[in-house]
Amino acid sequence: MRRRLAAGNWKMHGARADLAEIDALMAAHPHPTVDLLICPPATLLHAAVERAAQHPLQIGAQDCHAAPSGAHTGDISAPMLADAGASAVILGHSERRADHAETSEAVCAKASAAQAAGLTAIICLGENLEEREAQATLDVIAEQLSASVPDTGNANNTVIAYEPCWAIGTGLTARPEQIGEVHDFIRAQLAARFGAGIAEGIRLLYGGSVKPANAAGIFAVPNVDGALVGGASLRAADFSPIITALSDAP
Template identity: 65%
Template structure:
């Protein structure tokens, strides 16, 4: 059985004062049935990890460099995230692909580095509005999966997050049938490439305007093993409802 995962991406939000939201989450979910992950800005990874201690929440980074060290001003190596207390890292988010021109090859190399350092790589994929309108969604997803995921993956070191770009932070949500179609397709692609054992053990997350009000329906969709949540993860009151929905799924 794949353990459900509720992952929160704080993006470029949060200061030390924001860690009070972590305290609230710990109080609300002292023994959750699902796995919980929070990925704050790099400035908070160490403090958040220390705050959680042995609690039931994991801490992750939002990106890492493909190299273990070197002259890469402003970048963070996977080993540095591990040293700061992280266990996961988000890679290939559409905002990184767009804002920093990251290619599938870039994401693949970062994922290799993350896995080598002992991190779980949360690799993102998703189509734009134009690609959806052109009915190219599955072709785009297939290419991103093939190009972004390295060969040495298992259900323990890889999570795949499907985030349709047009639904991130917009309030737009694909239909349940659309979500199911893509998640079933991703599962099939993983099984074909890595075999049924690995292919069926990798957790698939949906991301894109997930809220407590729609979480129950989304988590009932085939091959949706959890969510990668943006804005709704910044406040414990909002994220808690999503965690509860996943616990009950």
């Protein structure tokens, strides 16, 4: 059985005072039946780790460099993240692919570095609206999946997040049948590459305007093992009902 995962991506939001949301979240879920992860900005990473130390809550990062160290001003390596207490790192998010021109090959290099440092690589995939309307979604997902996931991927070090770009921050959410088609496809592609045993253990998350109002419907879709949540993860009052919906999912 794959243990479900609710992951929150705070993106470029948050100051130290906002870490109080961790306390509020854990007060609402002191003994969660699903895995919980918050990925704050790098400035809050270590403080968030200390804040969550007494709770069953993991802290992750939002990106890393592919090199373990070096002359890369402004970048942070995977070993540095691990040293700060992170357990996972989001890689290949559509905002990184678009705003920083990250290729799938670059994402793969980062994922390899993250895995080597003992971090779980949460690798994001997703098509844009033009690709969706051209019925090219599965072709795009196949290319990104093949090129972004290292050969070392397994259930212990890899999570795949399907995030259709047209649904991120727009208020639009993919329909259950659209989510199901892509998640089933990803699972089949993983099985063809890694074998059924490994593929069945890798968790598949959905991301893209996940809210309390639509969470239950999303989590009822087969092969959806949780969510990568953006804006709704910033406040415990919004994230908590999503966690509850995931805990209650069939």
